[in-house]
Amino acid sequence: MQWEVTPSRAKCLGRTARVDGALWLSYSASGAEWTFFGTKCTVELAGDAMSGDPVHAPRYAVEADGRRAAEGTVGRDGRAVVTVECPDAGMHVVRVLKLSESADSTMGIVAISCEEEPAATPDLPLYIEFIGDSITCGYGVDGVLGELYRTANEDATKGYAYLTAKALGADYSLVSMSGYGIISGYTETGVIRPECTVPPLYTTMGDSYGAFAGKLSPRETGWDFSRQPDIIVINLGTNDASYCGDNPERRREYIDAYRAFLAEVRSHNAKAEIVCILGTMDQRLCESVKTAVSEYSEQSGDGRAAYFGMPLQDMERDGAAVDWHPSAVSHGKAAAVLTEYLRTITA
Numbered sequence: 001m002q003w004e005v006t007p008s009r010a011k012c013l014g015r016t017a018r019v020d021g022a023l024w025l026s027y028s029a030s031g032a033e034w035t036f037f038g039t040k041c042t043v044e045l046a047g048d049a050m051s052g053d054p055v056h057a058p059r060y061a062v063e064a065d066g067r068r069a070a071e072g073t074v075g076r077d078g079r080a081v082v083t084v085e086c087p088d089a090g091m092h093v094v095r096v097l098k099l100s101e102s103a104d105s106t107m108g109i110v111a112i113s114c115e116e117e118p119a120a121t122p123d124l125p126l127y128i129e130f131i132g133d134s135i136t137c138g139y140g141v142d143g144v145l146g147e148l149y150r151t152a153n154e155d156a157t158k159g160y161a162y163l164t165a166k167a168l169g170a171d172y173s174l175v176s177m178s179g180y181g182i183i184s185g186y187t188e189t190g191v192i193r194p195e196c197t198v199p200p201l202y203t204t205m206g207d208s209y210g211a212f213a214g215k216l217s218p219r220e221t222g223w224d225f226s227r228q229p230d231i232i233v234i235n236l237g238t239n240d241a242s243y244c245g246d247n248p249e250r251r252r253e254y255i256d257a258y259r260a261f262l263a264e265v266r267s268h269n270a271k272a273e274i275v276c277i278l279g280t281m282d283q284r285l286c287e288s289v290k291t292a293v294s295e296y297s298e299q300s301g302d303g304r305a306a307y308f309g310m311p312l313q314d315m316e317r318d319g320a321a322v323d324w325h326p327s328a329v330s331h332g333k334a335a336a337v338l339t340e341y342l343r344t345i346t347a
Contacts, residue, residue: 001113001114001115001116001117002111002112002113003111003112003113003114003117003118004021004111005021005022005023005032005109005110005111005112007120008119008120009034009112009117009118009119009120010023010032010033010034010109010112010118010120011032011033011034011120011121011122011123012030012031012032013029013030013031013032013033013095013097013171013172013173014027014028014029014030014031014172014173014174015027015030015173015175015205015206015223016030016031016032017205017212017216017218017221019108019212019213019215019216020213021110022046022108022109022110022111022213023108023109024106024107024108024109024212024213024216025058025098025106025107025108025109026098026102026106026205026206026208026212026218027098027101027102027173027174027175027176027205027206028098028099028100028101028102028136028137028138028154028156028159028174028176029097029098029099029156029157029159029161029162029172029174030097030098030173030174031095031096031097031098031109032095032096032109033093033094033095033096033120033121034093034094034112034118034119034120034121035091035092035093035094035118035119035121036091036092036094036112036114036115036116036118036119037089037090037091037092037114037115037116038086038089038092038114038115038116039085039086039087039088039089040083040084040085040086040114041064041083041084041086041092041094041112041113041114041118042081042082042083042084042112042113042114043062043081043082043083043084043094043096043109043111043112043113044079044080044081044109044110044111044112044113045060045074045079045080045081045082045096045107045108045109045110046074046078046079046080046107046108046109046110046213047074047075047078047079047080047105047106047107047108047210048078048105048106048107048208048210048211048212048213048214049209049210049211049214050104050105050209050210051073051074051075051076051077051078051105052073052074052075052076052077052078053105054150055104055149055150055151056104056105056150056151056209056210057073057074057075057100057104057105057151057152058073058074058098058100058104058105058106058107058151058210059071059072059073059098059099059100059151059152059154059155060072060073060074060080060082060096060097060098060099060107061096061097061099061155061157062082062084062094062095062096062097063093063094063095063096063097064084064086064092064093064094065086065092065093066093069082069084070082070084071099073100073151073152074105074107093121094112094118096109097156097157098156099138099151099154099155099156099157100151100154100156101137101139101151101154101156101176101177101178102176102177102205102206102207102208102218103177103178103179103206103207103208103209104151104208104209104210105151105208105209105210106208106210106211106212106218108212108213123171123227124169124170124171125169125170126168126169126170126171126230126231126346127170127171127172127173127227127228127229127230127231128164128165128168128170128171128172128173128229128230128231128232128233128342129172129173129174129175129229129231129232129233129269129272130161130164130165130172130173130174130175130176130232130233130235131175131176131198131202131232131233131234131235131236131265132161132174132175132176132198132233132234132235132236133176133177133178133179133180133181133198133235133236133238133239134176134177134178134179134238134325135159135160135235135238135280135281135325135326136156136159136160136161136174136176136235137154137156137159137174137176137177137178138154138155138156138157138158138159138162138331139154139178139321139322139323139325140153140154140321140322140323140325141153141154141155141158141159141321141322141325141326141327141328141331142154142155142158142321143321143322144319144320144321144322145315145319145320145321145322145323145324147322148322149322149323153321153322156174158328158331159326159331160280160326160331160332160334160335160338161174161176161233161235161335162174163331163332163335163339164233164335164338164339164342167335167336167339168339168342168343168346170230173229175198175201175202175206176198177196177198177201177206177207179196179239180196180197180198180201180236180239181196181197181198181236181237181238181239181240181243182197182198182199182236182237182240182254182257182258182261183197183240183243183244183253183254183257184196184197184239184240184242184243184244185197185239186239186242187239187242187243188242190242190243190245191243192243193243196239198236198261199257199260199261199264201219202261202264202265202268203222203223203268204218204219204220204221204222204223205218205219205221205222205223206218206219207219225268225269228268228269228270228271228272229269229272230271230272230273230346231272231273231274231275231342231345231346232265232269232272232273232274232275233275233276233277233338233342234261234262234265234274234275234276234277235276235277235278235280235310236258236261236278237254237258237278237282237285237286237288237289238278238280238281238282238285240254240285241282241284241285244284244285244288245284246284251285251288254285254288254292255288255291255292255295256292258276258288258289258292258296259292259295259296259299262274262276262292262293262296262300262302262305263296263300266300266302266305272304273304273305273306273345274304274305274306275305275306275307275308275341275342275345276289276292276293276305276306276307276308277307277308277309277310277338278309278310279309279310279311279312280310280311280312280313280326280330280334281312281313281324281325281326283309283312286309289307290307290309293305293306293307294307308338308341310334310337310338311333311334311337313326313327313330313334314330315327315330318330318333
């Protein structure tokens with residue numbers, strides 16, 4: 001029997017949007033999770049106009065009882081059908097995830113097919129939101145240095161953010177886009193790129209070449225903050241560093257904008273602990289982040305914002321992914337460090 005993906009039948013993972021009866025995904029590692037009784041469950045997925053594109057097609061994974069049962073990219077027909085078969089007729093957990101990021105494309109979970117009605121898994125006690133850039137997206141983690149980026153080598157589940165949430169037994173949401181920053185996206189010319197910044201997108205479903213159901217832009221789709229995170233991790237500044245460099249005026253601009261973004265994040269998340277991290281790929285703005293957090297806390301009286309410096313990746317020892325991004329090994333090490341720090345907050 002075929003079932004529509006409703007809140008009672010599937011728990012949403014990360015930010016999602018319901019359009020024309022389907023659950024649409026844009027941000028990295030967003031998806032849905034449910035239980036079903038039986039031996040077989042089929043999931044129908046939909047892509048957008050970027051489906052079949054060799055660089056931008058949405059990449060997905062389907063997990064069954066914690067193991068990856070299938071993965072792939074949505075083809076040119078805009079559809080993918082995945083059947084999960086389990087060895088025994090018991091209760092099983094299925095998780096569908098969008099491995100690639102919002103900027104490239106969007107993806108929908110159209111329907112679930114199984115004998116008995118599926119049921120949403122319960123919310124976990126801890127909920128963490130990660131706000132970041134390509135590092136948070138798991139950019140190029142399935143590729144190697146020298147290889148060109150494409151969604152087929154991006155996997156958010158191998159990134160530090162997803163791994164940290166998993167280690168802490170937490171629900172999560174990733175609000176991240178490659179090349180984006182606080183005041184500027186990545187630039188090789190020193191010219192500011194304000195169009196590639198996260199703060200204007202924070203209350204939305206992101207930006208994308210594609211559209212939900214081919215008609216609704218993620219950028220124009222608001223987020224309601226109905227479930228507020230317990231912890232928010234902000235990892236933004238690696239791309240800003242390409243613009244700011246050692247220029248004191250540009251660094252001050254970054255600090256001021258970062259402070260304003262902290263106030264914006266707090267306005268939507270009254271009770272969350274906010275942790276600002278930086279340093280995995282570039283440490284030039286670490287002190288600026290520390291200053292922004294200090295100034296924000298002093299001016300606002302908000303005592304629940306902190307800075308935590310991340311260790312720089314060791315590419316010689318641990319390798320490098322596409323475009324000098326962290327390898328799976330580096331992500332694992334970063335997750336271990338961040339997990340240990342966050343345990344001091346959750347204890």
